[in-house]
Amino acid sequence: MSCKKERSDTLLSKQMVGRWQMTSYGGGFDGRVYRTSPDPVVILFKADETYQRFIEGRIANTGKYQLDQAQSIYSGKTDNAIKFDDDAIWNIININGNTLNLNQNAYDGGGASYVRK
Numbered sequence: 001m002s003c004k005k006e007r008s009d010t011l012l013s014k015q016m017v018g019r020w021q022m023t024s025y026g027g028g029f030d031g032r033v034y035r036t037s038p039d040p041v042v043i044l045f046k047a048d049e050t051y052q053r054f055i056e057g058r059i060a061n062t063g064k065y066q067l068d069q070a071q072s073i074y075s076g077k078t079d080n081a082i083k084f085d086d087d088a089i090w091n092i093i094n095i096n097g098n099t100l101n102l103n104q105n106a107y108d109g110g111g112a113s114y115v116r117k
Contacts, residue, residue, distance in 0.1 A: 012067055012080050015095050016045045020114035043114065051084070061086065067093075070105055081105065 022041040042054040045065065052062045063085040070081035070090040081090040082102065089109065094101040103111030 012093070012095075013047070013049075016067070016082075016093075016100075017047050019044050019117045020100050021117045023113050023115050025112040026110055041112075042117065073105055073107060074103065 020043050022036050022043075024035050041060075044052045044054070046052075049064055049066065050062065051065050053060045065085070066083045068081055068083070068090075069078045070092065071077075072079040072081075072092050074092060080093040082093050083090050090105045091102040091111070092105050094103075098116040100114040100116070101111060102114070103109070
């Protein structure tokens with residue numbers, strides 16, 4: 001009997017699916033981190049690799065996302081990454097429990113933190 005190992009991108013995809021509420025954003029050129037308003041940005045990731053981004057409860061945009069690996073400018077290693085169809089830059093993904101960090105894989109690019117809702 002053999003054990004089938006699940007691909008890491010499949011595991012990542014399962015972790016991503018759900019509703020994530022932004023808690024802070026910033027970094028980048030000025031290095032400042034900003035807390036979000038009481039009704040912040042929410043991203044809903046779906047299993048079919050589509051997403052909806054809400055701002056103040058209204059859909060701001062929808063589209064597709066792609067999960068892959070990218071050479072991280074932060075760690076210098078190959079890390080999990082996501083690219084939204086409306087963006088040319090890969091974002092490095094870090095999921096720790098119910099916290100999701102998306103950091104633009106570009107110098108002075110900044111990033112955002114989310115909590116699962």
